[in-house]
Amino acid sequence: MRAYGFCETLLDVLCDFLKNCTQRVVLYDGVSEFHDIISGVSQGSVLGPLLFLIYINDIVDFFLDNSVQIKLYADDLKVYLEITYDFDNVTLQNCVNKIVEWSEVWQLKLAVDKCQYSHISLSTSSASAVYFVSDSQLPTTSSIGDLGVIVDNRLTFKDHITSIVTRAHVTAMQIWRCFLCKDMDVLMRAFITYVRPLLEYCSPVWSPSSKTLIEQLESVQRRFSKRLPGLQSITYDERCACLKIDCLELRRLYADLILCYKIIHGLTVLPSEKFFTITANHVTRGHSYKMFLPESRVNYRQHFFVVRIVKVWNSLPADVVCANSVSVFVHKLKCVG
Secondary structure, three states: OOOOOOOHHHHHHHHHHHOOEEEOOEEOOEEOOOEEEOOOOOOOOOHHHHHHHHHHHHHHHHHOOOOOEEEEEOOEEEEEOOOOOHHHHHHHHHHHHHHHHHHHHOOOOOOHHHOOEOOOOOOOOOOOOOOEEOOEEOOEOOEEEEOOEEEEOOOOOHHHHHHHHHHHHHHHHHHHHHOOOOOHHHHHHHHHHHOHHHHHOOHHHHOOOOHHHHHHHHHHHHHHHHHOOOOOOOOHHHHHHHHOOOOHHHHHHHHHHHHHHHHHOOOOOOOHHHOOOEOOOOOOOOOOOOEOOOOOOOHHHHOOHHHHHHHHHHOOOHHHHOOOOHHHHHHHHHHHO
């Protein structure tokens, strides 16, 4: 911390916070003896996560002059590289070796049994490369969880959608069984609070294009709304109109457009130039934020967020995309229909 520029007064405070700590186990019928804590930070403290991030911050130095990319979140780490030639496999393995060496120096043992790798490719054949952490060969996996999203090695997100639909159906059924009150407004408020976020979390990443997956997601709201008193005999569209809710497919489109607006107007940490290319030609009809449509060689790319949203975004009226705030943009967007 001194090397990062912390002043001596603040260092003294942090030293007092970390030193001379003890711990014991408390049960209902007794307690253990106190034992000294010789390393680590206090669990549940506000400073704990910040101090841990400072402690591991230098691990990114291994990747400053390298094509290998790294992503950190708390105590999880992911490294990835586009494999073009055979020596790329060697480069990736060398980076893994550096991480192992770093963990030994700083006494943060890697959970080898939780380490694995996934080969993302259009090819149906499995990857031939083999990677090791210390002396343990990393197992391969066809899908991996990343901050609540299951990413499969074909980028179809079928596993993720199946998972969230299953959880949403279970939660919706629990609401129906546990709520003694069968008032339509109360049940829908519970559905919107506890079920719909399961189906919409991070949707710009995995939003499906196939009719099967779209219907699979829609089935949760379709089934729940049909159970509501007085709505059993009308169609799904009529139920949505009666309840004043949008279908989930439309809500995912709104989520795409809102994220696009935030990126274009610099309201996120995501640099817009890495996602979209604004056309310099303002002679044609439309607004000043019209974007080029990237070429797509495969369907996976064609249905990716930065490609699928371009045509819809370019078709919006100028007063919508030029709104001076997110709330105004959302209001005008819903007025467009």
